[in-house]
Amino acid sequence: EPEVTQTPSHQVTQMGQEVILRCVPISNHLYFYWYRQILGQKVEFLVSFYNNEISEKSEIFDDQFSVERPDGSNFTLKIRSTKLEDSAMYFCASKLAGNTDTQYFGPGTRLTVL
Amino acid sequence: ILNVEQSPQSLHVQEGDSTNFTCSFPSSNFYALHWYRWETAKSPEALFVMTLNGDEKKKGRISATLNTKEGYSYLYIKGSQPEDSATYLCAQPPNQAGTALIFGKGTTLSVSS
Numbered sequence: 706e707p708e709v710t711q712t713p714s715h716q717v718t719q720m721g722q723e724v725i726l727r728c729v730p731i732s733n734h735l736y737f738y739w740y741r742q743i744l745g746q747k748v749e750f751l752v753s754f755y756n757n758e759i760s761e762k763s764e765i766f767d768d769q770f771s772v773e774r775p776d777g778s779n780f781t782l783k784i785r786s787t788k789l790e791d792s793a794m795y796f797c798a799s800k801l802a803g804n805t806d807t808q809y810f811g812p813g814t815r816l817t818v819l
Numbered sequence: 820i821l822n823v824e825q826s827p828q829s830l831h832v833q834e835g836d837s838t839n840f841t842c843s844f845p846s847s848n849f850y851a852l853h854w855y856r857w858e859t860a861k862s863p864e865a866l867f868v869m870t871l872n873g874d875e876k877k878k879g880r881i882s883a884t885l886n887t888k889e890g891y892s893y894l895y896i897k898g899s900q901p902e903d904s905a906t907y908l909c910a911q912p913p914n915q916a917g918t919a920l921i922f923g924k925g926t927t928l929s930v931s932s
Contacts, residue, residue, distance in 0.1 A: 709862065736918055748908065748922040761919050796863070804918060805851040805870050810863040 707731040709811035711797050717817045721786050726814045728780045728797030737780045738798040738808060739772065741765075748796070754780065787818045821845065821913040825923035832899050833931055839895045840926040842909030846890035850915050854883055854894055855908040857925070863908060866894075899930045 710729045718724050730737050739751040752762040754772055771783045780799075784791055794815050798808040824843045832838050842852065851870045857863040867876040872887040880897045896903055906927045910920035 738919070740920075740922075747924045748910075750919040750921065753919055755918075763919070800918070804912065804915065805868055807853070807865040807868055808918075808920060809865065810855070812860070812862045 709797055709799055709809050711795075711811035711814050713814060714812065715815045715817070717819065718787055720789055720818055724784050724787055724816065726782045726784075726795050726797075726816070728782075728811055729778050730780055730797065730799030731801075731809055732778070734799035734801050734809075736760075736800045736802070736808075737772075737774070738800075739782045740796045740798065740810075741793040742796070742813075743790075743793045751782070784816075787816075789818050792816055792818045821911060821921045823909060823911055823921055823923040825907075825909060825926050827926060828924065829927040829929070831929045831931065834900060836899050836930075837895065837897045838899055838928065839893050840907065840928075842892045842894070842923055844890050844892075844909075844911055846888055848914065849887045849890075850912050852885060852892050853910045853920060854892070855910065856881075856905050857908055858905045866907075894926075896928070899928070901930045901932050904928055904930045 712727045737754040740748050742748045750763050752766045753760045769785045773781050794813045796813045797811040800806045800808045826841050853868050854866040855863040856866050867883050869885040874885040876883050882895045885892045906925040908925045910922040
């Protein structure tokens with residue numbers, strides 16, 4: 706069964722460093738998402754991506770964040786200068802098309818900023 | 820701002836018990852409700868997408884109902900098993916055009932054998 710994959714599973718970085726989190730969505734899906742969950746809090750939407758551009762983003766997704774689909778399979782989230790408060794589990798998700806279609810999630814990348 | 824609430828926050832039951840928990844949401848501007856099951860270190864697994872008032876969905880021993888007029892959905896687990904131990908999340912899109920999901924905080928279920 707197709708699944709969303711994410712790498713790495715854990716990432717430890719120093720404050721101020723750039724990190725790139727990688728995702729491979731399900732191959733025929735058209736919509737791609739990043740969410741995050743800070744420990745003990747709700748899963749929060751960051752950004753959605755469709756047709757090679759951002760379609761929605763939340764207030765969290767400021768200029769320090771960017772997304773890219775560099776080829777036909779990968780979808781990346783870059784944080785330019787990490788802060789302590791960026792420590793969270795970051796989830797990638799993808800869905801086929803319609804508004805009520807299921808979003809399929811990856812297993813997440815645990816980012817720890819020291 | 821859409822606010823999705825879940826209760827209880829956590830629940831501990833014995834194997835074989837049936838249980839249920841609640842997802843509450845604003846009854847205005849409803850578009851869909853998603854339920855996910857999330858085990859530690861695994862991907863959140865999609866259980867149901869519900870769109871119509873009165874919807875009932877079933878997957879094995881897990882079922883869900885939807886009341887859009889009063890703004891709640893119930894998730895039921897019949898005859899809980901230890902492998903049902905997980906966090907159950909509900910989520911809604913905030914508007915018709917948008918596709919982002921707004922999540923509740925989840926209900927963490929622990930089933931003892």
